[in-house]
Amino acid sequence: MRAIAYLLTSSLLAVALGAGSAAAHDAGPPDSQTTQLNSQAKTFFDQGQAYSKKKSWDLAIAAYQRAVRIEPKFAEAWNNMGYCYRKVKQFDKALDAYKQAITLKPDFSYPHEYMARTYLAMGNKDAAMREYEILKRLDGKMAAELRQAIDANDPDLGDND
Numbered sequence: 001m002r003a004i005a006y007l008l009t010s011s012l013l014a015v016a017l018g019a020g021s022a023a024a025h026d027a028g029p030p031d032s033q034t035t036q037l038n039s040q041a042k043t044f045f046d047q048g049q050a051y052s053k054k055k056s057w058d059l060a061i062a063a064y065q066r067a068v069r070i071e072p073k074f075a076e077a078w079n080n081m082g083y084c085y086r087k088v089k090q091f092d093k094a095l096d097a098y099k100q101a102i103t104l105k106p107d108f109s110y111p112h113e114y115m116a117r118t119y120l121a122m123g124n125k126d127a128a129m130r131e132y133e134i135l136k137r138l139d140g141k142m143a144a145e146l147r148q149a150i151d152a153n154d155p156d157l158g159d160n161d
Contacts, residue, residue: 044067044070045064051063079097
């Protein structure tokens with residue numbers, strides 16, 4: 001289920017980016033933090049998505065790193081990079097990437113969910129619950145799925161890649 005949402009969100013973002021700007025994560029109207037994206041950053045972002053779909057996490061990370069070097073305010077690239085870092089168990093780097101995404105886009109729900117899953121993988125259930133509480137205000141459905149993972153103490157429950 002999470003993999004479908006992740007891919008759908010990524011596809012919607014790719015369509016929005018193809019129009020020349022990063023739209024809000026739910027493909028709604030652009031928010032105040034929307035930036036004009038460099039086409040090269042978008043190309044690296046797309047490469048990162050392709051590598052992620054193949055579970056080539058290290059290649060995806062490298063592509064996302066290149067995207068954010070070109071476009072430091074690219075919240076979606078920071079978030080996706082964090083996701084890949086979590087998959088290779090580089091939890092501190094994952095948390096740093098999620099925090100950067102949240103700094104750029106405070107109401108961006110995915111980095112809050114993924115940060116909670118990272119904390120859970122690290123054995124820090126209290127921190128996971130803090131992120132859950134934030135996510136509950138942003139996206140109730142996503143929060144409910146996260147809560148099941150927290151209750152089961154399984155960071156990957158419902159987050160199929």
